[in-house]
Amino acid sequence: MLGNVNLNYRRIGLQAAFWLVMLLLLMSILLNFVNLSNTNQLSAYDDDWNDMSAFRQDIKDMGIQTSSLVSSPLLLADIEDPRNTTYILAGVERDTLSLPQFDSDGFITIAAEDGYSPSEIEAIVEFVDAGGTALVLEDYGFAGSIAQAYGVRYTGYQLYDTTYVQELDYNYVWMCVQATPCGMNGSIIDPETISVHERWSGSNGEGAHPCSLMNGQTMPLEDAGLCAQHWKNGEIQYNATYQLLLNNITALELIPGVDGALNEVSIRAVTSNEATVDVNGDGEIWVGNEQTAETPDLWGQFNLSIEACARKSCDPNEGGRIVFMADGSALINAIYDYEGFNDPENPLYGSNDCVTSNEKCIPENDNRKWAKDFIAEALMSTVPGEEGQPAENAMVIFDESRHPQNALFADSYNTIYFLLVYFTGEGLAMLLLFLVLFITFEAVLIKKRDPEPWRHVFSIIYYGFGDANRYTYYAKTDKIRQVFLSKVRNQNGLSREEFHAMPARELVSLINDPVLAKFAIEPTKYSLEQTVAVVKRIKAWGRT
Amino acid sequence: MWTRKASFTFTGGIALILIGMMIANLQMMILGISFIAFIVVNSWISGHGDVEVQRTLSADNLYKGDDLYVELLVTNRSNRNTQLLEVYDNIPHEMKLRSGLNQMRLNLRPGESARIRYVLRCPLRGHYSIGPVSLRSRNTFNLGVDEMYVDHHSDIVIFPQIKEVEEAFLRSRTPKMYTGATTLRTPGQGSEFYSLREYVPGDPFKNINWKAFARTGELMVNEKCRDAVTDLYILLDSRDIARIGTVLKNPLEMGTVSAASLAAFFLKRRDSVALAIFDDNLSYLPPDTGDKQYFKILSALAGVSPKGAMPLQAVTNSLSGRFSRGSPVFIISSCEGDGTVPAAVRDLVGRGHEVTVLSPSSIDFERLVSRIPRMSYEVLKLERQNRLTTLAGSGAMVIDWMPDMDLSQALMQVRGY
Numbered sequence: 038m039l040g041n042v043n044l045n046y047r048r049i050g051l052q053a054a055f056w057l058v059m060l061l062l063l064m065s066i067l068l069n070f071v072n073l074s075n076t077n078q079l080s081a082y083d084d085d086w087n088d089m090s091a092f093r094q095d096i097k098d099m100g101i102q103t104s105s106l107v108s109s110p111l112l113l114a115d116i117e118d119p120r121n122t123t124y125i126l127a128g129v130e131r132d133t134l135s136l137p138q139f140d141s142d143g144f145i146t147i148a149a150e151d152g153y154s155p156s157e158i159e160a161i162v163e164f165v166d167a168g169g170t171a172l173v174l175e176d177y178g179f180a181g182s183i184a185q186a187y188g189v190r191y192t193g194y195q196l197y198d199t200t201y202v203q204e205l206d207y208n209y210v211w212m213c214v215q216a217t218p219c220g221m222n223g224s225i226i227d228p229e230t231i232s233v234h235e236r237w238s239g240s241n242g243e244g245a246h247p248c249s250l251m252n253g254q255t256m257p258l259e260d261a262g263l264c265a266q267h268w269k270n271g272e273i274q275y276n277a278t279y280q281l282l283l284n285n286i287t288a289l290e291l292i293p294g295v296d297g298a299l300n301e302v303s304i305r306a307v308t309s310n311e312a313t314v315d316v317n318g319d320g321e322i323w324v325g326n327e328q329t330a331e332t333p334d335l336w337g338q339f340n341l342s343i344e345a346c347a348r349k350s351c352d353p354n355e356g357g358r359i360v361f362m363a364d365g366s367a368l369i370n371a372i373y374d375y376e377g378f379n380d381p382e383n384p385l386y387g388s389n390d391c392v393t394s395n396e397k398c399i400p401e402n403d404n405r406k407w408a409k410d411f412i413a414e415a416l417m418s419t420v421p422g423e424e425g426q427p428a429e430n431a432m433v434i435f436d437e438s439r440h441p442q443n444a445l446f447a448d449s450y451n452t453i454y455f456l457l458v459y460f461t462g463e464g465l466a467m468l469l470l471f472l473v474l475f476i477t478f479e480a481v482l483i484k485k486r487d488p489e490p491w492r493h494v495f496s497i498i499y500y501g502f503g504d505a506n507r508y509t510y511y512a513k514t515d516k517i518r519q520v521f522l523s524k525v526r527n528q529n530g531l532s533r534e535e536f537h538a539m540p541a542r543e544l545v546s547l548i549n550d551p552v553l554a555k556f557a558i559e560p561t562k563y564s565l566e567q568t569v570a571v572v573k574r575i576k577a578w579g580r581t
Numbered sequence: 582m583w584t585r586k587a588s589f590t591f592t593g594g595i596a597l598i599l600i601g602m603m604i605a606n607l608q609m610m611i612l613g614i615s616f617i618a619f620i621v622v623n624s625w626i627s628g629h630g631d632v633e634v635q636r637t638l639s640a641d642n643l644y645k646g647d648d649l650y651v652e653l654l655v656t657n658r659s660n661r662n663t664q665l666l667e668v669y670d671n672i673p674h675e676m677k678l679r680s681g682l683n684q685m686r687l688n689l690r691p692g693e694s695a696r697i698r699y700v701l702r703c704p705l706r707g708h709y710s711i712g713p714v715s716l717r718s719r720n721t722f723n724l725g726v727d728e729m730y731v732d733h734h735s736d737i738v739i740f741p742q743i744k745e746v747e748e749a750f751l752r753s754r755t756p757k758m759y760t761g762a763t764t765l766r767t768p769g770q771g772s773e774f775y776s777l778r779e780y781v782p783g784d785p786f787k788n789i790n791w792k793a794f795a796r797t798g799e800l801m802v803n804e805k806c807r808d809a810v811t812d813l814y815i816l817l818d819s820r821d822i823a824r825i826g827t828v829l830k831n832p833l834e835m836g837t838v839s840a841a842s843l844a845a846f847f848l849k850r851r852d853s854v855a856l857a858i859f860d861d862n863l864s865y866l867p868p869d870t871g872d873k874q875y876f877k878i879l880s881a882l883a884g885v886s887p888k889g890a891m892p893l894q895a896v897t898n899s900l901s902g903r904f905s906r907g908s909p910v911f912i913i914s915s916c917e918g919d920g921t922v923p924a925a926v927r928d929l930v931g932r933g934h935e936v937t938v939l940s941p942s943s944i945d946f947e948r949l950v951s952r953i954p955r956m957s958y959e960v961l962k963l964e965r966q967n968r969l970t971t972l973a974g975s976g977a978m979v980i981d982w983m984p985d986m987d988l989s990q991a992l993m994q995v996r997g998y
Contacts, residue, residue: 501824
C-alpha cells in the first residue's frame with residue numbers, strides 16, 4: 038500500500054523542467070536588483086573611504102540613536118516621533134522595483150522611473166510635513182522624483198567650477214554655504230568672499246542655528262553636547278561659515294511654476310558665476326551666449342544646495358524641512374574625516390596617494406562641522422534646561438534601501454523586505470494581498486485533506502462477461518438452421534461428409550417433421566413468433 | 582505532513598501578521614506570530630513509528646472458505662513514547678474481516694507491546710500476502726501526521742475447496758477402472774519385491790542385493806512392484822473464456838474445485854494423479870502419489886487465473902505421449918471457443934484412454950451476469966448440446982455441469998450421449 042511507489046519518470050521530468058524554468062526566471066528578475074559586484078558605496082554601515090561610517094559614528098557619539106532603512110521609505114509612515122527624526126538619503130544607486138499601485142487619481146500606475154515610487158515619495162513628504170527633517174545628498178542617481186515633489190530638479194549633468202581644489206583636480210569643488218558665491222585666490226578660497234550661512238547666522242532675523250544661541254556660553258566640552266564642534270577654549274564659539282568640499286557634482290534647479298510640498302524654498306549655496314555644466318557629457322565644455330549644437334553646454338551660476346521648510350524660520354517645531362545637496366559624496370569618510378584619511382601614521386580608510394606619497398591629500402574642510410550642525414538643529418532638545426542636548430527620541434535614519442549590498446542574501450533579504458512593506462503599505466498591493474490570502478484560505482479549505490481513516494474494504498465484485506454481440510447472431514434463422522442440421526447429423530451419427538452428400542429427400546425422412554423439414558430445406562423468411570415456435574420444436578425434436 | 586488544522590493555523594497566522602502590518606495593529610501581529618510559534622513548537626513534540634512488528638498466522642495454507650486467525654504483536658523499540666500511533670495491518674481486499682479489527686490506536690511506552698487479533702475469512706482461492714503494516718503517528722494537537730510502514734509480509738495460499746466424491750459416482754463403462762489400490766505386476770517405484778536383475782550403471786546402491794552378489798559373484802539389484810494402480814490425468818481448461826460468470830461461480834472456479842476434489846479422491850486411493858493446466862501456455866505436473874503431490878496440485882490450482890486461448894488439441898498432442906496406456910483422462914473444460922476439442926478427445930479415445938469430459942455450462946454461468954434473450958439462449962444451449970453430443974459420439978463420457986449443481990451430483994450424470 039504505502040510501499041508501492043510507482044515512479045512516473047515522465048511526470049518527474051516535466052516537473053523538474055518546469056521548476057528549472059521558474060528558477061531561471063526568478064534568477065533573471067532578482068539579478069536586476071542584486072548587485073553581486075562589490076561596488077556599493079555611500080553606506081553608513083560600511084567603512085571604506087567612500088562610505089559614511091565616520092558620520093554615523095559621530096552621530097552615535099552625540100548620543101543619538103541611528104538606524105537603517107533597508108526596505109522602503111514607506112516605513113517612515115510608522116515613525117512615532119518625526120519631529121525628532123532625521124532621514125538621510127545619500128546616493129540613490131539603484132532604481133525601485135516597478136510594481137503596480139494606485140496613483141493620486143485612483144488609477145493603477147506602474148512606477149517606472151527615478152528611484153522611488155509615488156507611495157514612497159508620499160511617505161517622505163508626509164514624514165517631513167509631520168515635522169521630520171530630511172537630507173538628500175545626490176548627484177546623478179535616482180533621487181530626482183523626491184526633489185520634484187518640492188519643486189526642485191537635479192540637472193544630472195556634471196558641473197565644473199573655478200572654485201576647485203587645484204591640488205586634487207577639477208572634480209573637487211568648494212561649496213560655500215552662503216547667499217553669495219565665494220571665489221578663489223590662487224589655490225585657496227579668497228577669505229574676502231567668505232560669508233556666513235544665511236539662516237543659521239541669524240542674519241535674516243529668524244531661523245538661527247541653536248548653537249548660535251549658545252554662543253559665548255562657558256561650559257566644559259562634555260556639556261557642549263550637539264554644539265561640541267563649536268567648543269573652543271572653554272566656551273561655545275559659534276561660527277556660521279561653511280566651506281564644504283564636494284566631488285563630481287551636478288546642479289540643482291528650481292522648477293519654474295511648480296509649487297512644492299513646502300512653501301519656503303531657499304537656495305543655500307551656489308557656484309561662482311563662471312561655473313559650467315557639461316550638458317552633452319563629452320567631457321569638454323563648449324559654451325556660448327546661446328545653447329546651440331556647437332555650444333551645447335551651459336555656463337553661469339548654478340545652485341548647489343536648496344532648503345525647503347514649512348515656515349520661513351525653518352523651526353522644526355513648526356514643521357519639517359528638507360535639504361537637497363548636489364553631491365552624493367559630501368559626507369564620505371575621505372572628505373568628512375579627511376584627517377583620518379590623510380593620516381600617514383594610521384590611515385583609517387586604507388592606503389591612498391596622500392598616505393604613500395603625500396600627494397592628493399584631502400584639504401581641510403567644514404563638511405563635518407556642517408553635518409553636525411545640521412543634525413544639531415534638527416535633533417536638539419527644546420526642553421528648557423536641556424539646551425545643547427539631543428532630544429529624548431532623537432534618531433537618525435539612513436536610507437540603505439537603494440544601496441546594493443555585498444552579500445547576495447543581504448540583497449535578497451532587502452528585496453523580500455521591500456516586497457513585504459510594499460504589500461502591507463500600498464493600497465493596490467494590499468488589495469492584492471487580501472485577494473491572495475482569501476484564495477489561499479479557499480485553497481486550504483478545498484485542497485487540504487486530512488489522511489483518510491484506514492478501513493478494510495472487502496471487495497470481490499468481479500464479473501466475467503461473454504460476448505453479448507453474439508446474442509443477435511444466435512437469433513438469426515440461418516444460425517438456427519445450422520444448429521438444427523448439426524443436431525440432425527449428430528443424432529444420426531453421420532460424419533460431415535456423409536451428411537453433406539445426403540439427398541434432400543433422405544434428409545426430410547430423417548427429420549420426420551414437416552415443419553422442421555421445411556425449415557431445414559427451404560430458406561424462407563420467418564417472423565419472430567414462427568422462429569420461436571421452430572426453436573421450441575427443434576428443442577423437442579429427437580427426444581422420442 | 583501537516584493536517585488541515587495545522588494548515589489553517591499557519592495560513593491564519595500569516596494572514597494575521599500581514600493584516601496586522603497593513604492596519605498597524607500590533608495585537609493582531611502578535612496573535613499571528615503566536616499561531617506560527619504554536620505550530621513550530623508543536624512540531625518538536627512529534628511521535629514516532631520506531632516499532633517492531635511480528636505477525637502470527639493460524640495457518641500458512643487454507644482451503645477456500647476457511648477462517649484465518651491473525652495476531653500482530655507491536656513493540657515500541659525506541660526509548661520514548663510513541664505518542665498517538667495508528668497501526669493498520671494491510672490485508673487483501675478479497676479477504677473478509679470476520680471478527681476483531683486489523684487496526685488499533687496505541688500509545689506505547691518504551692519497550693511496551695500490544696497485540697492486535699482478528700479473524701479473516703478467505704472466500705477466494707489464490708496466493709495472498711498480508712502486510713505491510715502501516716503506521717500513522719500524530720503529534721499532540723493533531724497538527725502533524727507522519728505515515729510510514731513496516732515492510733513485514735506473511736504469505737498465505739488459499740487452496741480450492743475439496744468436495745466429497747463418492748466412489749459410486751465414478752463408475753465407468755470399464756469395470757476394472759478405479760478399483761482401488763492393487764499392486765500392478767510391473768516394475769516401478771513401490772515397496773513389494775518384484776524380481777532380481779543385473780546391475781546396470783545408474784542403479785542406486787541401496788537397491789543392490791548383496792546376498793545375491795555373494796552368492797553369484799555378480800552385482801544384482803532388487804526390483805519393486807509399482808504400488809499405484811492407476812495414473813489419472815486431469816486436464817484443466819484455464820483459458821480466458823473460463824472467466825465467464827461471477828467471481829465465485831464461473832467455469833474456472835468450478836473446474837479448480839472439481840480438479841482438487843478428484844485429485845484428493847484418487848490420491849487418497851494411492852493412485853497417481855497428473856495435472857495439466859492450459860491457458861496461454863501449458864503447465865504440467867507429472868503423475869505422482871502421496872501428500873507431496875497433493876500439495877503440489879493444490880498449490881498449482883490456487884494460482885490459476887484465466888488467460889490465453891490454448892487449444893485442447895495442442896495440449897493432448899504435447900502430452901499424450903507421456904500418458905500411461907489406458908489411463909483415465911479427465912478433461913475439465915466448458916468446451917467453448919475451441920474447435921479442436923472433438924478431435925483431441927477422439928485422439929485420446931483412439932489411444933485407449935478412458936476420457937471423461939466434465940464441462941461446466943458456460944452459457945448458464947453467463948446467464949448469471951448477463952441478460953441473454955431467451956431465444957438466443959435456447960439456440961446457444963442447442964449448440965452446446967450438439968458439441969457435447971459430438972464428444973460423446975467420439976467415445977468420451979460427458980458431464981454437463983450446471984452452475985447450481987454439486988460436484989458429486991454432476992458426476993452422477995456421467996453418460997455417453
